[in-house]
Amino acid sequence: MSTASAVRARGPAKDRARKRAVILEAAEAEFADAGYQGASMQAIADRAGVPKANVHYYFGSKEQLYRQVLEDILGLWNDFLSDVTPADDPALVLEGFVRQKLRLAFARPRASRLFAQEILRGAPVLAPHLEGDMRRWFASKTRIVEAWIEAGRMAAVEPDLLLFTIWSTTQHYADFEVQVLALTEKPRYDDAAVERIADFLVNLVLSGCGLERAGVPLERIAHG
Amino acid sequence: MSTASAVRARGPAKDRARKRAVILEAAEAEFADAGYQGASMQAIADRAGVPKANVHYYFGSKEQLYRQVLEDILGLWNDFLSDVTPADDPALVLEGFVRQKLRLAFARPRASRLFAQEILRGAPVLAPHLEGDMRRWFASKTRIVEAWIEAGRMAAVEPDLLLFTIWSTTQHYADFEVQVLALTEKPRYDDAAVERIADFLVNLVLSGCGLERAGVPLERIAHG
DNA sequence: CGATAATCTGACCGATTGGACAGGTTTGTT
DNA sequence: AACAAACCTGTCCAATCGGTCAGATTATCG
Helix, strand or coil: CHHHHHCCCCCCHHHHHHHHHHHHHHHHHHHHHHHHHHHHHHHHHHHHHCHHHHHHHCCCCHHHHHHHHHHHHHHHHHCCCCCCCCCCCHHHHHHHHHHHHHHHHHCCHHHHHHHHHHHCCCCCCCHHCCHHHHHHHHHHHHHHHHHHCCCCCCCCCCHHHHHHHHHHHHHHHHHCHHHHHHCCCCCCCCCHHHHHHHHHHHHHHHCCCCCCCCCCCCCCCCCC | CCCCCCCCCCHHHHHHHHHHHHHHHHHHHHHHHHHHHHHCCCCCCCCCCCCHHHHHHHHCHHHHHHHHHHHHHHHHCCCCCCCCCCCCCCCHHHHHHHHHHHHHHHHHHHHHHHEHHHHHHHCCCCCHCCCCCHHHHHHHHHHHHHHHHHHCCCCCCCCHHHHHHHHHHHHHHHHHHHHHHHHHHCCCCCHHHHHHHHHHHHHHHHHHHCCCCCCCCCCHHHCC
16 A cells, blocks of 8 residues: 555544654655765654654664655656657657656655665665666666657657656756756746756757757757 | 985875875765765775774864865866867867766766765755855856857857756766666676767757757757 | 553663774984 | 874774663554
8 A cells, every 4th residue: 555545544544644654754854855874763753743763663664764765756756658659749758758757856856866865875775676667667668769760750869868868857956956056046946947947958858859849949050 | 306215215295195095085985885974984994994093083073084075076077168268169168078077977986976965965065165166167157158159159058057967967877877777787887888878968968059060960850 | 341452652772973082103303 | 312293093982873662541342
């Protein structure tokens, strides 16, 4: 049973699920802000407003709690490009993917940062997932891009590198938020900034694939 | 530099610098692999092959050591685009920047990862640098891009977002190495992979700026 | 009601942490 | 040789860590 569905349950299970959710939220924040090692069970308990022993009562150990938080985060990405087929329009699909990925990065920056830290540490917990579910997801999406290329519907770019580019550029604004804000001299992201970033990335990706957004042709300039 | 005691004594200062360098290298590895909180002075000392108290003798505290490691890493990026002017060719400069940045990411992945973790934590140590030296560097480069755009030498893309894109895509292969290797089902990066990535990113950036690499025109396909 | 189970928590524990420091050793100078 | 300065490290320490557990409290049910 997923955490999200448990919260909506009725009866005694509902209370339990709600309390778990409070702790999970506190844990995500603490893990994201301090890293796995830097996060302390005491700090998580304080954020959640419960005694430390209560956290252990619900989740057993620090590592089990961490795993649960990670699992919930992976769930956020489950339906990326979930029902795309080679018959779909490449430009529409890619634009939708970029915008959806970017929206999540701004909506849940801590989830993004926590995942990034897990990978940076060498994915001690997520390694099986990377070589399992995520690898299968990735292979299925690169196959679709290959089909588009073979059908002559987009330029012959490397499918894996295309996906990495979308992943890294969108993730960047969550993971490196402090740096981005410092360099652009802004206190926080506003709606206009998010829109500006989304448009830029969509244009970049589409032009890189030899595609154009309808109504937004990119003026080309000869080199040399 | 010749002295009477050439055999017995290299300069004392040199010995000191060499020992410091050994510890700094061990510290960079430990901080990058375990994070600031996860790294222990004992582990750093073990990696360097010296007693723990010796690390404190040379660097005082864990935070001072960490600051020194970060400072050394920042030095690696000092000469990125250091002597570029609006008179230079945009395509050549951008291609050179991408390749230079990528080369460093593959040569010093730990430096890249350590920097990423510092930013992810909210840049507790580097915040002043972000709002000082790095902000000035960044502003000076965006000004050059703006000059190119005003001169009609490249498409009117947002200069700041262009730089972020180059930063994030190149950094990605160092920071998320585990994920990239898992998804591409390779044990490690080889020279061919590095070349493939470099070419892809150069093409992506140049096409996004309405520029073309000499001899590598990108076939364009209408959308719709 | 009484009893059984589930929930909760203050108090405690061994292990590890960053750091301090006394005292030993080496180096440089006279 | 004698002395001082710099260098080095074994040993200790208070603080904090993740985790345990006995026992109090509350909910559930025949």
